[in-house]
Amino acid sequence: MKIKESLLSRRDFFTGLIYGSLGSVAAYLAYPVVRFLYYEKKLPLPKAVTITLADIEKLAPNSAVYFQYGYLPGILVRTEAGEVKAFSAKCTHLDCNVNYKPDTKTFHCACHDGYFDITGKNIAGPPPKPLLAFSVKQEGDVMVISHPEEGGAEAKKA
Amino acid sequence: MEEQKIQVKKALDERLMLGALIDLARKKLVPVHKHTIWYYMGALLLILFMIQMVTGPILLFYYKPTAETAYQSVAEIMVKLPYGWLIRSVHHWASNLMILIAFVHFFSTFLVKAYRRPREFTWLTGMVMFLLVLFLGYTGYTLPFDERAFFALNVGTDMPGAIPVVGQYVLEFLRGGAQVGAHTLNRFFALHVGVLPLALLAVLAIHIILVQMHGMSVPVSIEKKAREEKKKIPAKPMFPHFVWHDAINGLVLVGLLFTLAICMPSELGSVIDYLKPAPVGVKPDWFFLWVYQILKWIPTYVLGIEGEVVGITGLALAAVVIFCAPFVDWKSQRNERSPLFTAFAVVSLLVFLVCTAIGFFF
Numbered sequence: 001m002k003i004k005e006s007l008l009s010r011r012d013f014f015t016g017l018i019y020g021s022l023g024s025v026a027a028y029l030a031y032p033v034v035r036f037l038y039y040e041k042k043l044p045l046p047k048a049v050t051i052t053l054a055d056i057e058k059l060a061p062n063s064a065v066y067f068q069y070g071y072l073p074g075i076l077v078r079t080e081a082g083e084v085k086a087f088s089a090k091c092t093h094l095d096c097n098v099n100y101k102p103d104t105k106t107f108h109c110a111c112h113d114g115y116f117d118i119t120g121k122n123i124a125g126p127p128p129k130p131l132l133a134f135s136v137k138q139e140g141d142v143m144v145i146s147h148p149e150e151g152g153a154e155a156k157k158a
Numbered sequence: 159m160e161e162q163k164i165q166v167k168k169a170l171d172e173r174l175m176l177g178a179l180i181d182l183a184r185k186k187l188v189p190v191h192k193h194t195i196w197y198y199m200g201a202l203l204l205i206l207f208m209i210q211m212v213t214g215p216i217l218l219f220y221y222k223p224t225a226e227t228a229y230q231s232v233a234e235i236m237v238k239l240p241y242g243w244l245i246r247s248v249h250h251w252a253s254n255l256m257i258l259i260a261f262v263h264f265f266s267t268f269l270v271k272a273y274r275r276p277r278e279f280t281w282l283t284g285m286v287m288f289l290l291v292l293f294l295g296y297t298g299y300t301l302p303f304d305e306r307a308f309f310a311l312n313v314g315t316d317m318p319g320a321i322p323v324v325g326q327y328v329l330e331f332l333r334g335g336a337q338v339g340a341h342t343l344n345r346f347f348a349l350h351v352g353v354l355p356l357a358l359l360a361v362l363a364i365h366i367i368l369v370q371m372h373g374m375s376v377p378v379s380i381e382k383k384a385r386e387e388k389k390k391i392p393a394k395p396m397f398p399h400f401v402w403h404d405a406i407n408g409l410v411l412v413g414l415l416f417t418l419a420i421c422m423p424s425e426l427g428s429v430i431d432y433l434k435p436a437p438v439g440v441k442p443d444w445f446f447l448w449v450y451q452i453l454k455w456i457p458t459y460v461l462g463i464e465g466e467v468v469g470i471t472g473l474a475l476a477a478v479v480i481f482c483a484p485f486v487d488w489k490s491q492r493n494e495r496s497p498l499f500t501a502f503a504v505v506s507l508l509v510f511l512v513c514t515a516i517g518f519f520f
Contacts, residue, residue, distance in 0.1 A: 032241030037219055039239050 045070040048146035056084060056143060064100035069147065073097055074134060075107070076145070079118060086145045087120050088132035098131065107131060183397035186373065190392045191380045193270055199263035200369070201404035202411055206256040207362070209415070213249040214351065221301070223347040225340035228303035232426055243423050250424035251415050253295050257445045260291050261510070268503045272375035273484040275491055280372065283365040285481050290358045292445065297350035299443050303343055304427035309436050310443070311338045311346070320470045378493055447517030448510050449473065454517075476506070 008016075049069055056078065059065055064077040066089060075089040077100055087107070089097045096111035106123070107116040114125035121130045134145045171177045188197060220239060222231040235242035264284070267273070273281035296314060300307040315338065319329035334341030376391060384391045394400065442450050452473070456465040479486065479502070489496035 032244050033216060035240040036216060036242055036245055 045072065045147055048144050049074075050139075050142040050144050051076065053138070053141050053143065062102045062105070066097075067145075069134070069145070072147075074145070075100060077118065079105075084136050084143060085118070085120075086134040086136050088134070090132070091127055092122065092129040092131065093125075093127040180397060182370075183401065184395050186370070186396040187393035188374055188396050188400050189376050189380075190394055191376070193266075193377055193380065196263075196266035196270065197374055197400075198403065198407050199259055199266065202259050202407055203256060203263060204362075204366075205408045205411060206252050206259065206415075207358070209252045209412075210249065210256065211355070213245055213252065214355070216245055217249060218351065223301070223344065225303060225343050228301065228343060229426075229429055232302040232304075236423075236426055244419060247419035247423040248415060249298075251418040251422075253298055254444075255411070255415060255418075257291060257295050260288055261445070264288050265503065265507050265510075267375075268480065268483070268506070269500065270375070270377040271483075271487065271490040271496065271499065273487070273490070274375065274378075274493065275484075277368070277372055277375055278484040280365060280368040281484050282481070283361050283368065286361050287358060287365060290354055290361070294350060294354045294358070295443065295445060297346045297354065300343070300346050301350060302426055303430060305430055305434075305437065306427040306440070308338065308430045308432075309440050311342055313442070315342070317466075317470060320464070320466045321474075322467070322471075378490065378495060381493065441517065444514065444518065448513035451513040451517040452509075480506070 046069065049067065051067065056076075059076075059078045061078055061082060062080045064075050067074045067076055067086075069088070073089040074086055075098065076084065076086045078084055087098075091098050091109035091111065091114055093109065093112055093114050096109050098107040098109045098114075098116065100106075101108050105118050107118075107120070108114070109116075109125070109127065112126050114127040115123050116127065116131050117123050119130075120133050122128065133148065135148060137144045137146075188194070217235065220231055220235050220242065222228060232246070235246055237243070267281070267284065296310070300311050300314075311333075315329055315332040318332065319325045321328060330336060332342070332345065333339075334345050380391060441447065453466065453469045456469040458465050460468040483499065484491070487496055487499045490499060
């Protein structure tokens, strides 16, 4: 069958061809640049960090201390009952570091006045989610602190 | 849809006067004769400069300009970051091609005496840009801060030390002290990414405006022939003819650039060891091989003066004469043939080619 009238004029066809090839050349050139610029270093989080019981003994009840968990800042609390809890110190609102307030037994984020209770639950202010809780387990004379997603499973096996 | 497109076009045109720009390019006539090919070099240089202005800042996203971190960050760009090797290699090869084409542009305009009235300032701005491009190539070569860079820094900053009177000040200014060290890298970094590109951009603007105002220079011989035959030199409008040529040349150039970058990625030498002797056969980048070869040939003492001083003063004098060509080449200025300057240009070209070749192969 022969079409009498073409759907596309010769000019339109070649214009499309030129823009199409220019576009694909631009895409070819842009791809490496975008990949290069958007490279994000995925720093591996450690499977677990350990703190000796002796160090924890030094910590007064109802007080907290910061520790490093890979690139995350962590906060370790010793409750009045002597229980040890560990959280990521990053506020779930906008990533500021939270502070432990012994008088109210809450975590406070000073950036936008957010509050979390001693279990890490967001109780006041803008934070949308509870603090990320690390799992804490006693193994011999050390406390093993591990990330619930990154290292939790492996740490339990070990 | 079509109507809206026209409206947008009209609105933009009213504000940006793009139409006037195209009209200008349509009206601008480019002479067509046997030397027309040399008119293409400027556009190629402009394309390469634009590539450098894009790839350079991209590399800056990861390059860390301190003596402790520079080497490691370049190594990271080359092996760790996705396509880092490609972007650095394109930057490297574009710089090499830019210098190569700058040499072609320089020698061709010199040989056809394009500096004749009224283009003296076009020539001067061109010469300034030529020096800036060479200096950009040299400073860029040192930024990876590897062993090659270290010796290039030592030799390159030591050479101005041979200039009488001010030499020592220039040397210490460039090095940021008496010795090449961490301060030197910071200075070269500031020059390479700040001072030199901005200077180049400013002078480039003047150069391009002057070229547009005066139009292309026609060699004396062609002008004379046209006068004798009482014919007009044929010419074609810049748009679309020469824009089209430039686009095709540019495509070939970009193809060549990527082929070189992919087949021969830029290298990274070994880590600097301040206590290690210079490696055997250490040489400068190709575009300074001719200087290296000349300095190697000059005897230790010439007429009781240190050879290094003689060589550098001689080269500087030759550069000054070339710089001032429009003001000392009287014959060309009167639109006559100027065999003396033709000979000077040919000798310069031969010295450059022969010394570069000898420096490269021996």
